[in-house]
Amino acid sequence: MDVLQVLWVDLRSVQEQVSSYHYLNKEWTVSRVSHIDKIDQKMGENPPKVVCFEFDYPDIPRLSALRQVRCLFPSTPVIMLTKQHSEALAVWALRVQVWDYLVKPFQPQELVASIATLLAADELSTNKISQSPQRANLLSNPFPPEVRIQTAQPKKTYPAELFVETHYHEKIYEEEVAQLCGLNVGTFSRHFKKEHKVTFRGYLINYRIFKARELLENPNVMVTDIAYTVGFNDPSYFTRMFRRIVGVSPSHYHQTYKITT
Known part of the structure; x- marks a missing residue:
């Protein structure tokens, strides 16, 4: 074992x-x-x-x-x-x-x-x-x-989390997500930052990078396609965000999995 x-x-x-x-x-x-x-x-x-x-x-x-x-x-x-x-x-x-x-x-x-x-x-x-x-x-x-006292009530911005999980690859407008939560944009932004310790835009970027990592672990995918697949319209911006969050470039991360498979 x-x-x-x-x-x-x-x-x-x-x-x-x-x-x-x-x-x-x-x-x-x-x-x-x-x-x-x-x-x-x-x-x-x-x-x-x-x-x-x-x-x-x-x-x-x-x-x-x-x-x-x-x-x-x-x-x-x-x-x-x-x-x-x-x-x-x-x-x-x-x-x-x-x-x-x-x-x-x-x-x-x-x-x-x-x-x-x-x-x-x-x-x-x-x-x-x-x-x-x-x-x-x-x-x-x-x-x-x-x-000691737990409530079953979800957070006010919980619908936003679910929306990101199913629509992260699309263009997402904060106004649209705020409406799903029954809040105006300003109130939504304050609640989201309070509940998640990060802005909604930051949360969305982190989630997209997370999904990109999953895809890059497949040695057969093309790195150039990943940015668009997870919702980034600018490959250069995607690369910068990926490096900032993960610590290496998407190409380097992908190459690691190509070597180990």
Whole structure:
């Protein structure tokens, strides 16, 4: 059995949206679970080098699953990804000694670099990043107030997320998306920035680059076609955005997958 490098625990409440799991290096050995009751089984069968917990709106049962992993497998570093963010939640994560705390949306290279750093460590058990926390300290760490009362109501700009996922390859006008959310453009822009920590235009660009990455992993595609396929009308602008977000040019990224296949 291959050594499991990354265990991806997908505990998002809205699973239809794109998971950050797709940002991972295809050369890594990765296993993915989406049910709390499967986590301990996976950890026991083939202990991973790193565990990534992905949340959108974490609640007490989901955060308890992360805390249990820290209690039962204290030498295994944990990376936490979350859409909902607050200072209290970040402090909670710090107290359970997660290795990294990433708030969505983030740059893909942030996640990749964090995992790569952990995998590159020769002996995680002797490294300060994975020193075992005291179980009593973990269990006494109170949950943030905002996760104690969860509402099923989606965010005001949730329809905009769904629209981007199905129309990202088309020309998208912010006025049109604002109407879908029942808001005027100004109000929509403020709500979107507050809820996503990025402007709508920035969110759209990030999503298009994400889809471009998926397409570029096919060694048979033509790089010159990708820009138009994901909604960019200017290939030069696409290349600049791709390099800014991913860290390399589309051609370099595509060439990497041509070599490994």
